[in-house]
Amino acid sequence: MPPFGGSQSIGFSQFQQKHDSNIVSIDVGGQLFQTTRQTLTSAGPKTFFSRIAESSPLYTPFIDRDPDIFSLLLSLLRTGNLPSKAKNFDLQDLIIESQFYGIEALLINSLSNPSQLEPFNLQKSLLLPLNGRDSPSTFSTTPYGSLHVAHGSKITSFDWSLRRKSTVLTHFTAVDSLLAISPEVAAAGANDFSGLQILDLEKGHVRETLNWENVTKSGSTVQAIGSSPEQMFVSFESCRRNSNSILVYDLQSLLPVAEIGHNEIFGADIDSAIPATKLQWVEGYNLLMASGSHSGPSGVSGNIRLWDVRSGNVVWEVSEKVDCFADVAVCDGLNLIFKVGVNSGEAFYVDLRNLSNGENNDSNNWVCLGDKRKVVNGKKEGIGCKIETQGSQVFCTKGGDVELWSEVLMGKGNRRVEQRILKKNLMGRVRDMGAAKVTNLAFGGSRMFLTRKDQESVEVWQSTCREI
Structure with a gap:
């Protein structure tokens, strides 16, 4: 299955603005998210997020996955911890989505770190x-x-x-x-x-x-x-x-x-x-x-x-x-x-x-x-x-x-x-x-x-x- 279900074209002025900035836009299940390339690459090489970070700024990738869980995993990349609202989700759903994006190790560290x-x-x-x-x-x-x-x-x-x-x-x-x-x-x-x-x-x-x-x-x-x-x-x-x-x-x-x-x-x-x-x-x-x-x-x-x-x-x-x-x-x-x-x-x-x-x-x-x-x-x-x-x-x-x-x-x-x-x-x-x-x-x-x-x-x- 290809990583991106589709893409959206953007105009030249938008491209120039996006190219000059470090902001990446991602469409997950119809909901638009924006983050930085540094946040995406913090997931590590050969992960789904690193592939998004390397994609062309001319397109907004579309990912046909759950946007609510995606927002939790994006918070995990930003802070190293899941937000408190993660308690409202089933752990197995978080595990499946983290495996899809290739960041299960980050989820394990967040939930099962011995220092915690x-x-x-x-x-x-x-x-x-x-x-x-x-x-x-x-x-x-x-x-x-x-x-x-x-x-x-x-x-x-x-x-x-x-x-x-x-x-x-x-x-x-x-x-x-x-x-x-x-x-x-x-x-x-x-x-x-x-x-x-x-x-x-x-x-x-x-x-x-x-x-x-x-x-x-x-x-x-x-x-x-x-x-x-x-x-x-x-x-x-x-x-x-x-x-x-x-x-x-x-x-x-x-x-x-x-x-x-x-x-x-x-x-x-x-x-x-x-x-x-x-x-x-x-x-x-x-x-x-x-x-x-x-x-x-x-x-x-x-x-x-x-x-x-x-x-x-x-x-x-x-x-x-x-x-x-x-x-x-x-x-x-x-x-x-x-x-x-x-x-x-x-x-x-x-x-x-x-x-x-x-x-x-x-x-x-x-x-x-x-x-x-x-x-x-x-x-x-x-x-x-x-x-x-x-x-x-x-x-x-x-x-x-x-x-x-x-x-x-x-x-x-x-x-x-x-x-x-x-x-x-x-x-x-x-x-x-x-x-x-x-x-x-x-x-x-x-x-x-x-x-x-x-x-x-x-x-x-x-x-x-x-x-x-």
């Missing part, structure tokens, strides 16, 4: 149902809000608008680790199935399987997956559970580029027997956080390490035994490492800026954010709690609730406060509270996603002012 996440305004806005009877085991998001959910042997994917979904069947009995490499590709692994599989979720097949060649030549299972903008990190454990390692892959070629944290377990060396079960890239420090824990007769023990991937050296580590962690996360914006105590269920932090001098290489240096509750009758209050960071905010699950911790700035001017103060807020409205236990928590674009125990769906939390 408003932590204090998040409300439960949508429930995404999954096919089958299996509850989600894990999920992963892309920066602009696409979502991959593992449930049983299946992975269900939602596009950035959450309007389109597709489900593929994997070779796993259950998926334990998942990384969204792109909206169409994911890396998946299981604790009881050898190898990391790179899945094409559009075509529903395995592109390739990545394995760790350990000393015993046995198979290797995946315990955790993480990534930086350029690399993918995979925690492997041999099927005999006598060795473990973290492999570093180039994210584009998926070729191995380094190996760190290789442990061969001999005798009762419990610490080295613990593989990393969570990997998080710390962008501001160019370090990889790796944490893992183990439950034994004497309780839960674990370790947290910060790796310099380039040198393969540990720059800081701590062993946890007294109140080991249920989960760990690093907040770049606050320069803090957070954990949830598996016994107490309390949130703790330690300052990243003091780690290099060795002061915090002791679990006693954790600062408790809560009430320092004592464990009663050996009950582990923190089992299953999750903690994640987004920007300068920290989100911690407690049963069916989500706590938001944010730093309170004290003092003015050059006055400094010695102790950092973080304040807790409960997320959502009263009707959102007291539901089933939260099992997974993640962020994608301007949304928060979570799953609950024994529920076959994903909750979507979004800022009310960002909804369309």
